[in-house]
Structures are given as structure tokens and as C-alpha cells.
């Protein structure tokens with residue numbers, strides 16, 4: 001077995017599948033997300049506890065602040081390039097900002113969960 005692969009998590013979904021398709025990192029069932037970027041308390045298929053590994057509070061600023069800065073820079077740059085009307089900018093960014101933020105949080109939380117489970121299995 002290669003380094004970093006645990007016997008339980010080997011062959012199970014990675015960060016991308018967990019973030020996009022809500023696949024449980026242990027069994028692959030689609031049970032990970034209970035809200036837009038919130039874990040369910042546990043997997044209904046295998047019983048894996050998710051709530052204990054959910055990052056909360058200030059630790060999420062490491063994800064939210066850089067993504068916010070990138071979105072602001074993208075909005076300014078796009079406005080400079082296209083000179084689109086304000087109503088169009090408002091419509092685009094109202095739809096885009098929540099989607100990007102939820103996606104970034106899902107990827108970060110899935111990565112933290114999988115890392116914690118692998119570390120736990122290695123012990």
C-alpha cells in the first residue's frame with residue numbers, strides 16, 4: 001500500500017466527489033451535505049460521524065477571505081473590460097457570489113474531513 005492510503009479509505013471518493021456529489025468519504029453514499037455547505041451529523045449508510053470534523057467559526061476565514069478578495073477583483077476587472085450596466089452586474093454577481101462561496105466552502109470542508117479521517121485511520 002502506498003504511503004497516505006488507509007485500508008478503510010482506499011478506493012473511496014476523493015475531495016472532488018465528496019464536495020460536488022456529497023459522497024461519504026468512507027462508503028461513497030451520497031449523504032455528506034445536509035445544507036448548502038454544512039455536513040449532516042453522520043452518514044445514514046455507514047454511520048461515519050461528520051459533525052465532529054466540521055470546521056466552524058474563524059477557521060473558515062482562511063477560505064472566505066481569499067475567495068472574497070478574488071471575487072471583488074474579478075468584479076472590478078469585469079466592469080473595466082465590459083462596462084456593462086449596473087443592473088446586469090448586480091444580477092450576475094448576486095447569482096455568482098453564493099455559488100462560488102458555497103463551492104469553495106464545500107471543497108475546503110471536504111478536504112479537511114478526508115484529511116482528518118485519513119489521519120485517524122493511520123493512528
Ligand SMILES: [Zn+2]
Nearest residue numbers: 024027043046
Ligand atoms: Zn458513509
